[in-house]
Amino acid sequence: MEQIIAFFTEHYDKITIVILSIFLGVEIIGRVPSVLHTPLMSGAxxxxxxxxxxxxxxxxxxxxxxxxxxxxxxxxxxxxxxxxVGGFVVTDRMLEMFKKKKSANSK
Structure with missing residues (x-):
């Protein structure tokens, strides 16, 4: 138990930054409109x-x-x-929605 407390005491600043980054990321992503999720996925x-x-x-x-x-x-x-891989698959599927569909008459 003392080792765990010593670890947290030694790395307090790094642990605080990680926790604050998690809260910041959740807040930022939660406020992004649905239209912008595909470009954010590519960045992610x-x-x-x-x-x-x-x-x-x-x-x-x-x-x-x-x-x-x-x-x-x-x-x-x-x-x-x-x-x-999952992000690229989702991004590819989203980009497929913007391509022109081939009509049955133009073979």
Missing amino acids: NAIHGVVVIGAIIIMGQAEADNYLALILGFLAVVLGTLNV
């Missing part, structure tokens, strides 16, 4: 690409016996990759 894909690269770098530098870092890094890679 780029950000999640950076998250995947960062997770790979951290996993590469983790010690072999540090299972927590390896598991969290692996989860970050998998979930970040799913988020990027």
